[in-house]
Amino acid sequence: MPWWRSSEECESSDMETGPSTPGGPAVVLGLQRLSFAYQSLLEIPYETILQQQGTLEVLDLSYNSLDENPALLGSLEKLSTLILDCNNYSAHVKFPYMPSLTTLWINKNKISNLPIIVEEICCKFPNIKILSMMNNEAAPSYFNGGSLTQYMDYRQYVISQIPGLEVLDDTEVQEKEREVARKTYRMQRMREGSRRRKELHR
Secondary structure (H helix, E strand, C coil), rough: CCCCCCCCCCCCHHHHHCCCCCCCCCCCCCCCCCCCCCCCCCCCHHHHHHCCCCCCCCEEEECCCCCCHHHHHHHHHCCCCEECCCCCCCCCCCCCCCCCEEEEEEECEECCCHHHHHHHHHHHHCCCCCECCCCCCCCCCCCCCCHHHHHHHHHHHHHHHCCCCEEEEEEEEHHHHHHHHHEEEHHHHHHHHHHHHHHHCC
């Protein structure tokens, strides 16, 4: 669990779930936080979620079996935090465009292709500040047997592609780290461009 996810937040989120059941209590409207964690879901419960369209800021769908593209979440104009930990999402997940989203937790899924998922996050969440992808194949670390070199390469790549990122996984992004990442991948792009030009003129 990322360090910024306090037990108090989880408890608050859990208390504000309110899915309706036939003959059961009506959904409480105007919620800012909603949790469907640990419910063995195969599909996103849009019917309940979208009833909070005008107020919802935090949505927790963690610890389920989800892998569907969360397309309809794009109508949640105030959503700032989306938690998808411990599901079955791959790097090919297609998110809706959500400029309000600043925090995405997608730890322990089935993400294996780093460039694809990072490009998707960049395009769909232009204001993202906090991203956690721990325990995915694409995010090597001590959690999944990755070496320190692999971990540093992973961090540098993500930071270079998402310039506004403030926290990656469980560690804040330092300005010095951001500068190194920018220089490293600028030089790499220059080398790749030079190589492509040479290939074109063969």
